[in-house]
Amino acid sequence: MNFEQRQLVVPGTLLAEGKYEAGFNVYRDADQYFASIVGLADLRNDLVSVIPLRGCYLPQPGDIVIGKVIECIPTAWMLDIRSPYQGVLFASEFLSKPLNPMREEARKYLDVGEMVIASVIAFDRTRNPSLSCRDHNLGKIQRGTVIDVDATRVPRIIGKKGSMIGMLKKESNTQIMVGQNGRVWISGKTRDEEAYVAAAVRKIADEAHTSGLTDRIREYLVSNRR
Amino acid sequence: MTTEKLISDDGIRNDGRKLDELRKIKFEIGVLKNTDGSAYVEWGRTKILVGVMGPRESHPKHLAMPDRARIDAFYRMASFSVEEWKSPAPSRRETELSKVIREALGPAVFTEYFPRTSIDIFIEVLQADGSTRCAAISAASLALVDAGIPMRDLVASIAVGKVEGQLVLDVQDKEDKEGESDMPMAYMPSKNAVTLLQMDGQITHDEFLRSIELLKKGCLDVYKMQKEAIEAHFKVNESNTEEA
Numbered sequence: 001m002n003f004e005q006r007q008l009v010v011p012g013t014l015l016a017e018g019k020y021e022a023g024f025n026v027y028r029d030a031d032q033y034f035a036s037i038v039g040l041a042d043l044r045n046d047l048v049s050v051i052p053l054r055g056c057y058l059p060q061p062g063d064i065v066i067g068k069v070i071e072c073i074p075t076a077w078m079l080d081i082r083s084p085y086q087g088v089l090f091a092s093e094f095l096s097k098p099l100n101p102m103r104e105e106a107r108k109y110l111d112v113g114e115m116v117i118a119s120v121i122a123f124d125r126t127r128n129p130s131l132s133c134r135d136h137n138l139g140k141i142q143r144g145t146v147i148d149v150d151a152t153r154v155p156r157i158i159g160k161k162g163s164m165i166g167m168l169k170k171e172s173n174t175q176i177m178v179g180q181n182g183r184v185w186i187s188g189k190t191r192d193e194e195a196y197v198a199a200a201v202r203k204i205a206d207e208a209h210t211s212g213l214t215d216r217i218r219e220y221l222v223s224n225r226r
Numbered sequence: 227m228t229t230e231k232l233i234s235d236d237g238i239r240n241d242g243r244k245l246d247e248l249r250k251i252k253f254e255i256g257v258l259k260n261t262d263g264s265a266y267v268e269w270g271r272t273k274i275l276v277g278v279m280g281p282r283e284s285h286p287k288h289l290a291m292p293d294r295a296r297i298d299a300f301y302r303m304a305s306f307s308v309e310e311w312k313s314p315a316p317s318r319r320e321t322e323l324s325k326v327i328r329e330a331l332g333p334a335v336f337t338e339y340f341p342r343t344s345i346d347i348f349i350e351v352l353q354a355d356g357s358t359r360c361a362a363i364s365a366a367s368l369a370l371v372d373a374g375i376p377m378r379d380l381v382a383s384i385a386v387g388k389v390e391g392q393l394v395l396d397v398q399d400k401e402d403k404e405g406e407s408d409m410p411m412a413y414m415p416s417k418n419a420v421t422l423l424q425m426d427g428q429i430t431h432d433e434f435l436r437s438i439e440l441l442k443k444g445c446l447d448v449y450k451m452q453k454e455a456i457e458a459h460f461k462v463n464e465s466n467t468e469e470a
Contacts, residue, residue, distance in 0.1 A: 027378070034378070037375075054373065
């Protein structure tokens with residue numbers, strides 16, 4: 001091992017030599033392991049990985065994402081999910097009945113610019129990710145605020161076993177949904193309430209890798225509550 | 227025609243540097259808001275701004291490759307970047323440098339991670355004083371890091387020239403124009419791999435071998451500065467690490 005735990009590494013940094021396994025954001029060359037991205041090096045049971053500080057979102061089946069409609073085609077919508085690949089939401093996965101494009105337009109149900117909470121059902125990089133809204137809590141966003149944060153910060157916003165997001169919901173009395181693609185939906189009773197929770201979420205994203213963050217965010221919420 | 231000497235008798239160049247001394251180099255990361263990654267470099271009097279977009283859906287679509295991402299570089303010189311006004315229309319030289327830079331950075335990027343997408347690198351030369359391709363490649367690899375694109379290594383780049391019969395490291399504009407030869411190289415230090423090597427002018431085989439040694443040394447110096455720039459940029463926000 002060639003690094004200290006949680007050391008900042010850059011692409012090309014030699015992390016380890018010998019009997020190890022390559023985890024996320026690490027590549028192997030003969031018996032040498034290198035970082036491929038800027039982040040914090042991490043070793044757990046011979047598994048060398050790098051916790052990313054920058055990176056784009058790649059869909060995984062089962063992820064909940066928040067997408068923005070950018071195109072309506074006869075029986076589907078194309079969604080911007082802040083990933084290199086646009087999401088496809090078929091009408092049959094959004095409406096509970098089939099949509100007959102001869103009779104009605106897809107735009108009637110979802111128009112360009114509207115936001116949707118959906119889950120990823122399939123993705124393998126050879127085809128665009130397909131999305132579905134067939135579950136409760138999924139579907140078109142009717143109210144609230146959506147903010148964008150870096151997708152690499154999502155694990156911190158959720159926290160260990162949901163500790164951070166649980167605290168946010170409890171202290172602010174708002175509904176919050178974190179998309180794995182780095183979009184956060186916040187719905188409260190007033191716009192002001194949503195705005196200060198949004199500010200707290202941005203603060204978490206900015207200070208993601210500092211210690212004692214949950215307590216500081218709690219203080220921040222309490223002092224801003226009216 | 228009488229020209230002033232570029233190297234004094236005791237081996238000092240006309241800007242006060244030793245033969246193997248670099249100009250003052252300053253990298254900055256994350257300077258632009260509307261790009262996925264960006265970097266700015268001041269390399270002596272050469273000033274270059276780089277923005278990276280992507281990986282994103284490839285436009286036009288027919289250029290997308292089914293097995294990897296397409297890398298595209300757009301090298302452009304501002305009209306005010308050189309002593310005489312440069313026409314804003316793309317020149318032959320700019321098109322060539324775009325190609326050369328694209329191919330110098332390509333081997334470093336894991337393009338196979340993002341099939342069917344494109345990664346666009348926009349390079350704007352604000353002020354040119356020699357070695358713009360080297361400065362552009364070095365800065366662009368930092369912008370790629372800032373965009374979070376997986377890479378094998380950083381690409382560091384520098385040029386060696388032959389001026390008044392002597393090899394000099396990090397060629398400035400005057401030395402490039404009045405010297406006998408110019409040889410830029412891009413290099414991935416931890417892979418010991420050369421991704422770009424060009425030369426114009428004439429040098430001997432022995433001088434070529436000595437140039438390569440000098441270039442490697444120069445690239446390592448640039449590499450060190452690139453690493454320092456990344457650490458300075460990311461350390462500010464991410465100290466005292468603790469994870470979810």
